[in-house]
Structures are given as C-alpha cells and as structure tokens.
Amino acid sequence: MTFGKGHHLHLIDGSAFIFRAYHALPPLTRKSDGLPVGAVAGFCNMLFRYVENNKGPDAPTHVAVIFDHSSKTFRNEIYPLYKAQRPEPPEDLRPQFPLTREATRAFNIACIETEGFEADDIIAALSCKARDAGGSVTILSSDKDLMQLVGDGVEMLDPMKNKRIGRDEVFEKFGVYPERVVDVQALAGDSIDNVPGAPGIGIKTAALLIQEYGDLESLLARAGEIKQPKRRAAIEENAEQIRISKRLVALDCNTPLTFSLEDLEVRLPVADDLLGFLNRMEFRTLTTRVAASLKVEPPPAPTAAVLRNEGVPEIVEQVEAALPFDSASYACIRDAEALAAWIARIRDLGHVAIDTETTSLDEMRAELVGISLCVEAGAACYIPLGHRAGGGDLFGASELVADQMPLGLALSMLKPVLEDESILKIGQNMKYDAKILARHGIRVAPIDDTMLMSYAMHAGRHGHGMDELCDTYLGHKPIAIKTLLGSGKSQITFDRVPVEQAVCYAAEDADVTFRLWKLFKPQLHRARVTTVYETLERPLVPVLAEMEMAGVQVDRDTLSRMSNAFAQKMAGLEAEIHALAGGPFNVGSPKQLGEILFEKMGLPGGQKGKNGAWGTGADVLEDLAAEGHDLPARVLDWRQLSKLKSTYTDALQEHIHPETGRVHTSYSIAGANTGRLASTDPNLQNIPVRSEEGRRIREAFVAPPGKLLVSLDYSQIELRILAHIADIPALKQAFREGHDIHAMTASEMFNVPLEGMDPMIRRQAKAINFGVIYGISGFGLARNLRIPRADAQGFIDRYFERFPGIRGYMDETIAFAKANGHVETLFGRRINTPEINAKGPGAGFARRAAINAPIQGTAADVIRRAMIRMPKAIRGMPATMLLQVHDELLFEVEEEAADALIERVREVMEGAADPAVKLTVPLTVEAGRGLNWAAAH
DNA sequence: GGGCTCACG
DNA sequence: GACGTACGTGAGCCCG
Known part of the structure; x- marks a missing residue:
C-alpha cells in the first residue's frame, strides 16, 4: 500500500540509542568469548521496550532505525574542521556498532545508513517525504539538531524522558520556532560539533537577534543597526563564517534515498531470527522475556553458563529493570x-x-x-x-x-x-x-x-x-x-x-x-560514591528520624501574644501608609506599591524588571527611605511585621502537634545539591535572628521544665574550609592562633594594624571573605557594600594579589568542573555541574555555584558526620538532639547535665572531619544555653 | 503556578 | 557601554 494519509512513521535515532546504552551500562562482555556487548544489550532492551510500548491502536504503521555511517560526510567538504575534535569512540564500543545493526534487523525493523551522510540528513529526507505524502512522523530522539524538522505533522519524542517535542517545545529551547532554528544555530555555533557560529553569541542572544530582525539574511544585511558594539562586530566580522555554519547545521530534505517509504512498513519480529540473535549474544534473561512476549519456548542456552548463577550480575539487573510493568x-x-x-x-x-x-x-x-x-x-x-x-x-x-x-x-x-x-x-x-x-x-x-x-x-x-x-x-x-x-x-x-x-x-x-x-x-x-552513600547519606536516616520525632517545644501563648501585637502595629502602619499615599491600596501587593511610589508619587530611582513590574525590594525601599521619604520607610516596617506574623508567629502555631505539643519539622536529605539539609513543614532553619524584633520569636522555642536548650555552632566553618582547601598560610595561621579573621584580612589587604582598626574597613574585609566563598564578582560585592563597582573590583584585585591561592582554587575548581562535569567535597561528595560548559549568562551562575559547592558541601559533610556520631556519643546522657541549622546543633538537656553535654558534643563536632580528612585548620565550636532558643544562641 | 519578597546559614 | 551576576535554601503572598 502506498504511504500516505493515516500512516504514521517512526524514525529512531539509532546512534543516540547506542551511545545512551553504552554510557548507561557497565562494560559487559559475552560470557563465552569476552566480546564486549554492553551497548548491544542496552540497545536491545531499548528496542524491546520500544516494540512492547508500540503495539496498541496508536501504533506506528512504518518504522526505521537510522544510523550514522562514518564520520566523514559532505559537511567536511564545506568545513574541514566540522566535528573534527570529536573523540574517537571508545575501543570497546567500536566492535558493537555492526552488532547493533544486526540487532535492528533481528527485530525485523528497517535499518538504514548511507555513506557520506549523517543519520540526521536521512531523517530529514524521510520526514519531508512522509509529510509531503500526507502522513505523520515521530522522530525518536532528543537531538537538538533535528528540531528544525518539527511542525506540519512532524514531531519529536525524547525517548528517555518520554517527552513530546512539538513547535512550542522547540521555541522553549531555541527562542524561535522550528523554521528559524537553523538561523539561531548558525549564529550560536556548537562547540561540540565544531560549528563556528559568531564568537560570543549564544542561543539566547541569537534568538533575540533573530526575533528582532526576522531571519538570518535580514540580520546579516542590517547588522550595522545592532546597538551593542560587541555583538555588531561579532556578526559583521564573521558573516561568511555564519553562512558556512548555517550550511553545516541545515538538514537537506533532498538527501538521496535508495528505498521507498513503503519499505519501512512495520513487520512483526520473526521469532527464530530474533531469539537466535539474542541467544547468540547470550542475553539470557532478555531471550526468555522476548520468547514469552512472542509466546514461544525460549531456545536452550548456547553454553552451560547461566548468567544469573555465574556472575555478570549487572546484565541481569539491567534487563530486569527494563521488564515491562504489569x-x-x-x-x-x-x-x-x-x-x-x-x-x-x-x-x-x-x-x-x-x-x-x-x-x-x-x-x-x-x-x-x-x-x-x-x-x-x-x-x-x-x-x-x-x-x-x-x-x-x-x-x-x-x-x-x-x-x-x-x-x-x-x-x-x-x-x-x-x-x-x-x-x-x-x-x-x-x-x-x-x-x-x-x-x-x-x-x-x-x-x-x-x-x-x-x-x-x-x-x-x-x-x-x-x-x-x-x-x-x-x-x-x-x-x-x-x-x-x-x-x-x-x-x-x-x-x-x-x-x-x-x-x-x-x-x-x-x-x-x-x-x-x-x-x-x-x-x-x-x-565512586559508595563511601559517600554509606557514611554520609544512609546513616543519617535514623538520626534525622529521631530528631524529627522528638520535635522542639514551642510555646503557643508567646506566639499568639506576638501575633496580636504585630497585627496592631501593622494596622497603625497601614493607616499611616494609606494617608501618605493619599488613598487606600494593598500594601502587600508589590505591583500596587510600585505604581504608587513611582507613578502616583513620582519618586526617582524606580526600575522596571523584565516583566514590566516596578522593583520594590528592600534595597530599593531602603534607598528611598534614606533620601527622606516616609512611605517606603513605613512599608519596610510593615513588611517586616507582616513577614514575622504570617510566616512565623501565625504559621508556627499551626505546626504545634496536638498530642506532643511540639513542632516536628521534616528534613530533606536530598533537597539541597551541596549536601546541606533542608527543613520543611515548617522550615526551622530560617527562624529570625538578625533583627531584634525577629529574634524574639526564638523565645517561643523553649525547654520543658527542668531542662535547658543548648546550642552549639561551628565558628566560621566555611572560611576555615576555604583556608584549608585553597591552602592559604596567612588565613590558616590566623585560625590556628584564634585571631579575628576579618580584621586580619583587612590588615593584610590594606596594610593597617590590627590594633584600633576602623570597623568600616573590617566590614569590607568581611564582605570580601564571604564573597570569595560565593564565587565573588565586582558587581556582587559592589551591590553588597553599596560602593562603586570599580572600588569593589579594586578590593577583589588586591585580595587576590595578597592571597593568590584563592585565585588558584577558583581556577582549578572551574577547570575540574569543566573536565569532569562535577566538583567534589573533601569527603568525596559529588555535586554535578551540568551547566558549566553553557554559554551566556548561565555560565556565570554555574561557575560561581561550582566554586561555592566544595566549600559549602564540605561544611555540610562535617556536620553530617558529627550528627551521625552523636547518638552514640551522648548515649546515657539525659539529652536529645533536636535541630540542625547548617552549622548549628540544638539540644534539649536536663539542667544538671548541660556542662557535660556541651563538653561531649563539642568534642564530636570539633573532631568530625577526623579521621577521613586531616584538616590543617582547627574547627572550633561555640556553645550557649538557656531556657529558650534566643537565650541559648 | 510563577514571580516577588524575605527569613536563615 | 551596561546581556546579568554574589552561594545554598523554604514559605507566604499576590495575581493571572
């Protein structure tokens, strides 16, 4: 029957399947002769799963698996460097390529490859042909290079995520619809395929430009109109290179085909062929599985070896995991x-x-x-x-x-x-x-x-x-x-x-x-994360379970009284604010507030965000208040009270358990990427402490009669870890001698004596110390200190000059992340950095996160180790561990035992890195006690 | 449900 | 001259 309306063609990106299978599976070999077959096994699983999942009424009528034939294609004639830096496939994968073709044929699915063309070209030609004949097409691939084909009855399906990719999804990815995708790709280039593009232009910028100018040729013709000089130059000077890039990424519907669509009609597997192949590969479990699906007896194993009993457990596991759910x-x-x-x-x-x-x-x-x-x-x-x-x-x-x-x-x-x-x-x-x-x-x-x-x-x-x-x-x-x-x-x-x-x-x-x-x-x-899992993740489960079940006692009356007081104050402020604004409005609405401030009242310094709303953050209001405007000052006060009331004094009462009379938070172990815990329902890791008014909320966290709350927290743990990792002698010595680390930094940087130091100088040094941990930037520091950006940059330069090891740490960390796709803590925790090689503004985020992760993560590992050792360390003492707040542990203890507890806990916390890591700076712990959390802190 | 704002380390 | 930027979280509110 001629392919046409009502027919549905599936095009499977075979090469992607192979690489996916290869990397997802351990290096398996055939039992009888050691032939590497891991990728083939994974490939067969995927095909089997595909066949099983595509049997119903929506099943495709036609299907083909398309492979790349060789690495040299017509594109190398356009641009010799195309895909030139692509590494050779691994040694143990190469012999598996022909086997995957064989597997495809064994499944009785059309298997297609053409010399001199990439799989993408063949997919393009087939899609066009099927679409023009009136049929529909699904491309099973997540390759962005194929997204230009989407539309008009052609869609993609990401087989791993089982996510449909239509025009809208393409727009999400590229910022343009499919017909303009090649324009964006031509501009942005692709470092992996060595498509040059325009230097400094990524997908985001390219999409903006194409959106503005319509298409690539118009953009190139009118490049002189581009406002940003850098972009203008990048495009004007590389026009030819951009045109070449377009020819590299564009897929051609006219790629010659040596077969017809009708040849791709779906055929049932022939049991003997398929089982014969699987059996030869010695995929025992899959053979059995497929036989069951085909309703025939499985053939006898080719050797006496039965994988399940003789090792190679991984292959059994992989296949088992892939069994259909029933x-x-x-x-x-x-x-x-x-x-x-x-x-x-x-x-x-x-x-x-x-x-x-x-x-x-x-x-x-x-x-x-x-x-x-x-x-x-x-x-x-x-x-x-x-x-x-x-x-x-x-x-x-x-x-x-x-x-x-x-x-x-x-x-x-x-x-x-x-x-x-x-x-x-x-x-x-x-x-x-x-x-x-x-x-x-x-x-x-x-x-x-x-x-x-x-x-x-x-x-x-x-x-x-x-x-x-x-x-x-x-x-x-x-x-x-x-x-x-x-x-x-x-x-x-x-x-x-x-x-x-x-x-x-x-x-x-x-x-x-x-x-x-x-x-x-x-x-x-x-x-290489077995140790992390076994020493830092798994043992934390019972420890946290105990803490959460213990809960912390919270006094409802205290909260309730505070709520009432806040409500009264807020009502007063609200009246004042409305009077100042010349009419009532919703003070809690940033939108309305922005309009009042910057439109109705016409105050200066207003800035609209990316979706057209006026910014009314605390920093903006503070600036206005500093200029003597009363309304923003009142709003700041109102906001503080509103926050305290709704998030804390009101909400916490709801969380008091009716039977225990205590608040039981829940810690997520796998919530934060760095290894930190996260506290939810309620979040007890962000109870106010910085403002006097807020800190009083901690008075509601109380010890039961006869007991005390004891708080112990690591002093400057992240800076100490930075000093150790980056190996900064001056910092390490200061920590060993117990000096004021921020004052010492200021002294080193600005050549001022420690004695009688100006508090402002110390404050700036402190901001820089923290900035370093966060992956400092001149902009960020300037904003934090409210100083000109050039001054901030000057501080940073001086800091790096004085402590060159910090620079070294940052550069090495970024390089490691780029090479490995992850960074590690001192204890081997792995934090993946998938965005580290991204272009555009995302790159900055990824780099700073990569710099921060080993420091924040190592600190998180340290306190995890302390917590895991704690139950045994305090066994027999009348004490309970209640809360963790990143660098602080809160305990409840009978009054007489408080001293002993502090001594014991301090010992555990200060020695928590040992013996796995020998820190070259001491960890010190500060302790406090009291009838409530405010007093204990 | 996303964005804004703000609480913590 | 101004692509955008300090790191990591969770919760409550407004608004479409």
Missing part, C-alpha cells in the same frame, strides 16, 4: 497465610523493597493504610490494612472495608523481618516509612534508600523523587497519586481509595523502588 500481576494480601508465604520469600532472598501508604504526608499525623512489598522486579504485593468505606458519617468516621488483615496481626508478622539484621529493607525516601513504622513500635534496619543513592550519584543533575527516577531510568511513568486521590478541594485520603486501585498503585511503587535499587546499587561503585 499492574495486573500484583498480589493483594488479605490473610496471614498469604503474608507468611511472602515473608518466607523475603527471608529466602535476604532483601525486600517496602513502601507504606498513609493518610498524610506528615509522618507525625499520618495513619497507616497499607504496606507494599517487592522481592524482585515485577513480583510485588500490597497489604491493605486501613481502607475505609467512601462516605462516612457526619463526623467523617466510617467502617473499615471487609477482607483486610487486622493491622496488628500484619505488623506483628512483619516486625521480625523488618528488624532482622540480616534482611535488607529497600525504600525510596525510607525516613518517611521508618517514621511511620516507628510509631507502631518497629525499628526498621538495615536499610537502603534509592532516593539517597540517586542523590549521591546525581545531585545537581535532576530531582530524586520516585516518579522522576522511574521515568528517567526505567522509562516508565508510574501511576500518579493524583489519579487516585484527585486534587484540590475534592481530594480524598488514601484510606478512601478502593483496594483494587490501591494495589496497582502501591505495589507498583515497591516494584519501582526495587528496580531502581537493582540499577543503582552497582552504579554507586562505578561513580
């Missing part, structure tokens, strides 16, 4: 006999993935509704325990639905397993489940946590939530909780979800967790 296969456990069978299986295997379903995300209030277990990929079950009938009476109470195990019985059966030292419990964000189970008297141990594994390997690359990990690494979108619970006002709690639905959702979560674990466990080692 929610119909999940079991629902309703009686002790069935549960006993699963427990026996768990004991046999020595591990289990577990997930709890509850009525709330707040572990301190959540009620347990069910538990899911998974013992191997696809083998999962759900135990409903607390599901209730839909409606309920007036008070929301309702009966448990029938046919559920009694909660107590299930837990008493599971407890010995969950507490068994020889059985590994695997979870995604185990702190949550551990806390839920702890409330039922179960101490889960030992554990592994897939969220933390991902964090140890991929911090900075992407988030570590289960849905995202599953989609990214298993190519599967798990059932969204929203589909069960709904959202907004009509949202229900999990106990109201029908058991049948709950089984599919909950068991799948355990299944996903198990598969992620299978995948991540061997990868940790290859990423």
